Amino acid sequence: MRTDLPVPHHSTLDVLDASKIQSFQDCPRGFFYAHVLGWKPEDHSVHLVFGSAWHDAMEHLYQNGLSSKNAADAYQKFLARYREAFPNDMTDETRAPKDPGTALKALAKYVTAYRGDEYEVLFTEVAATVPIRENRVLHAKCDAILREDGGLWSHEHKTSGRNSGPWRDQWNIKLQIDVYSHLLFSAFPGEHVEGVKINGAIFTKSKGAEFLRIPVRKRPQDMQAFLWEVNHWVDQIEWNMEQLAQTKDSDPVMTCFPKNGESCSKFGCKYPGLCTSWTNPLQQLHRMPPGYVVDHWDPRKREKEARYIAEQEGDKLVIKQRKEDV
Ligand code: SF4
Structure with a gap:
């Protein structure tokens, strides 16, 4: 665990997902800003809250089956x-279609849409610490593992406000999906693994909820490419951490963790005001902007909430029910 950085120490600094x-x-x-300093906007993002709440509802349906009663639960x-x-239900409408009324109708519609599907849910909420090379691991949690169409699939619950081409097309090359696939290949014989299915729900004001499932199949050679790429990115993070350890707040420029100006206009940057004026953010650590709190994302917390844990035994991951739930 590193303690040599010129920033407040936190146990998540070495933890990656x-x-x-x-x-x-x-x-x-x-x-x-997000993961070294842990600065996070204080206000809740409706998209994240709704996605997380929808995920909990899906978890219940995957564990208990598709019925009207289970939709109500x-x-x-x-x-x-x-x-x-x-907490205030008087403001729900201002967040439509990411609001409880839309979710209630959507759950009934979801049950009707998929009730006839044939599959066997083997595991839900599987947390794992997956090796990506010797002495290097990633933390991961997949939503459900199913036997379907004769093979094994991981199902991942995702929500969106637009059923756009870029949203549908992103999954095939997204690192997160490769991590789920790597988990499957690490836990089961390769010939049984089919891939990952996005269990997508699109919420719009005009149509309410629409559902789609997007299959993403990966081959063993895709996993080889993933392992090279993910290790490249982890090497980059570690290189920047090393540079940070050598940077002082008296330096005019912080020569690590460079700004990527191509991402500034992308939906979701939480730090739009900080980058235009700060050349060395280490000089500003005592000036966290108003509206932010320190709240480090810690993937290990999700592992504590998981129903199943995948642990390394020999050269395979073995999925076991968490001891508290047995
Ligand atoms: S404003 Fe731009 S450079 Fe700064 S953190 Fe956001 S995306 Fe990166």
């Missing part, structure tokens, strides 16, 4: 998560 690596790919400086799971962030 697909989400942190994707943040680095988007913009290394954004990664620095799944809605209660949804609501419990949603109300943690938005």
Whole structure:
């Protein structure tokens, strides 16, 4: 665990998952703010809260089956998560279509849409620490592993506000999907693994909820390419950490975690005001902007909530029920 950096120490600095690596790919400086300093906007993002609440509802349906009663129970799971962030139901309409009323109708529609499908749910909520090379691991959690059409699939619940081509096409080369595939190949014989299915739900004001499932198949050679690429990105993060260890707040420029100006206009940058004036953010550590809090993303917390843990035994991952749940 590193303690040689000129920033407040936090135990998550050495912990990596697909989400942190994707943040680095988007913009290394954004990664620095989010995952080295842990600065996060105080306000809840409706998209993240809704996605997380929808995920809880899906988890209930995958564990208990598709029925009207289970849809009603799944809605209660949804609501419990949603109300943690938005306790006042008088403001729900301002967040439409990411609101409880739309979710309630969507769950009923979801059950009707998929009730006839034939599959066997083997595991839900599987957390793993997956090796990507000797002495290097990634943390991962997949939503469900199913036997379907004679093979094994991981299903991942995703929501969006647009059923756009870029949204549908992104999954085939997204690092997060490769991590799920790597988990499957690490736990099961390769000839049984089919791939990952995005269990997508699109929420729009005009149409309410629409559903689609997007299969992403990976071959063993795709996994070889993934392992080279993911290690490249982790090497980059570690190189920037080394540079950071040698940087002082008296330096005019912080020569690590460079800004990626191509990402500034992308939906979702949480630090739009910081990069135009700060050449060395280490000089500003005492000036966290108003509206931000320190809250480090820690993938290990999700592992504590998982139903199953995949542990390395020999050269395979073995999926076991968490001891507390047995
Ligand atoms: S404003 Fe641009 S350079 Fe700065 S963190 Fe966001 S994406 Fe990166």
